[in-house]
Amino acid sequence: MSKKKKKISGGMVYSTNPDFNPQDYIENEDTETISPDKQDLRVSLDRKNRKGKSVTLITGFIGSDLDLQELGKKLKGICGTGGSTKNGEILIQGDFRDRIIDYLHKNGYSRTKKSGG
Template sequence: MTSKKISLADWQQQSSSLVYSTASGTIEPEKAEKTGGTAFSDGHLRLKRETKGRNGKAVITIAGLAESHDKLTEVAALLKKKCGCGGSVKDGIIEIQGDQREVISQELTKLGYKLKWAGG
């Protein structure tokens, strides 16, 4: 009985199914960036006041805008200008610093969006 020794390189060439690789990084980063946010089924935006993980400082997050990333940054810039505060767009969600509920809801209503407050 003869046993055939297979080198590691030969074995790697024979196995065609990739189980795990760190070479690709995150899954489809371009797709999330191009499409922007995803809309909710009822067509309303979700506004939420968050303080968790932000050292007790309030941030208003706006989710549900099914627009391109450029449109999201445009809306965020308008809201930041009206509120006189900072903010950003992350993963299709607009974050506005500070507790500016009334100003944000008025401006989004003027732009023609329907709103719902989420959370407590």
């Protein structure tokens, strides 16, 4: 039997500072999503650290993680492939730059540009 490792949250356990207020250190994850016409998205092809496999990388999204995941899900559905959303980026497996840019332009993301080679 293997033992499962427990993940420890990055929260504070104890503070000796008498003026400490834990509410000051809680991160606000409710980032307001700006409108699609003001989003400055960059679509590029990336092969670094992926064993030669190509992924389409969409960066520059400003908004909540929930909205980022929703956009990522739509893009994965259009391309008919897998992918992920993390660290403010959307990764789509394969080279679908043109298809993604066309979809984003049709849905109001007018400032979307192809970047890289």
